Amino acid sequence: MSDDTLAPCLPANGPRYPLLDDAEGARVPDGADVFDAHVHLFPPRVFEAIWRWFDRHAWPVRYRLHAEEVVEFLRARGVCRFAGLAYAHAPGLARVLNHAMADLARVHPEIVPLGTVLPGEPDADDVLREAFGPLGLRGVKLHCHVQRMAADDPRLEAVYARCAAAGLPVVIHAGREPSFAAYGVDTRTLTAAAQIERVLQRHPRLTLVVPHLGADEFDAYAELLGRYENLWLDTTMAIGEYFEAGPSPAIFPGLAGRLLYGSDFPNLPYAWDRELRRIVREVKDPSALRAVLAGNAARVFGA
Ligand SMILES: [Zn+2]
Structure with missing residues (x-):
């Protein structure tokens, strides 16, 4: 994922990766039952800030759709269920995001809504209590890069314990890539597959989903799947051959029982x-x- 040759013509201060104009399908292939385990839903101003950030530091966003439009777009193409994910980078934001997610899920039954929390913020435990209680959220999304923490950071212990006790999954971007300087941390030294193993050892009842097949430690994460039955990997942006680094083709069908589209x-x-x-x-x-397309996600998210 550190391939600068993909973007030889991009300006120095612009996005690091290009916008592709590749052809898109009108519907899911062959009318398949598709449960997308990784869809982002944010309030309008947060989405717009994220898109500005992506445009400057990552890649140009092709679909600038707000939450209601996202639901409409996916539904029209035959994606019948999806996990709605958000993450907070500042104290106080998680509660706002969680309320917005719950509001959307009340109107759109295809959303499996997950909450978020900024570990270590003063009322983190209350945020989760509210998320799993009155808001009815079905898990937690965390992002080690944006939230600047390792997966085995002590501030996360209470989050893991609460999710394990509630039987709800944690989706945690714990891989080292994509490593953008704009995160303000060196994600390649901050995160490592070994940290996820420590979490799984400490919380044997916790269901963990690591997005992006754990990019770029693909082999280490695949190996963890063999030893921890409550670890799952989602395929998000790891198999589109957009980045130079990708998993071994042997992941299909070898790990199909543990992968979420x-x-x-x-x-x-x-x-x-x-x-x-x-x-x-x-x-x-x-x-x-x-x-891969639906059954594993249905199990993980209980939907
Ligand atoms: Zn994501």
Whole structure:
């Protein structure tokens, strides 16, 4: 994912990766049952700030759609369920994001709404109590880069314990990539697969989902799957052949029982179904395909 050759013509102060104008499908392939495990839903001003950040530091966002439009877009293309994810980078924001997520999920039953929390903020435990109680949120999304913490940071202990006790999953961006200087931390030294292993050892009942197949420690995360049955990986942006680094092709179908299809929609630089089509191409066995596209996510998110 450190491939600068992908973007030889981009200005020095512009995005690091290009916008692709690749063709997009009108519907999910072959009318498949698709549960997208990784869709972002934010209030309008937060979405707009994120898009500005992506434009400057990461990649140009192709689908500038607000939450209601995201739901409409996916529904129209046959994505019948998806996990709604948000993350907070500042104290006080998690509660706002959680309320917005709960409001959306009340109107749109296809959303499995997850909450977020900024670990270490003064009322972090209350934020989660409210999220899992009155708001009815179904797990927690954390982002080690944006929130500047290692997966085994002591501030996360209470979050893991509460999720394990509630039987709800934690989705945590714990991989080292993409490593942007703009995060203000060196994500390649901040995070490591070994930290996730420590968390799994400390919390044997906790269900953990690591996005992006753990990029770029693909082999280390694949190996952890063999030893921890409550660890899952989502495929988000790791199999679109957009970045130079990618997993071994042997992940399909070898790990199909433990992978969740995820897209990162709408914050994508390429066609919404680019990775969906790759999965359909690679996973020939129909039951393995059903598992990756929907069954595994349904199990993890209890939907
Ligand atoms: Zn994401």
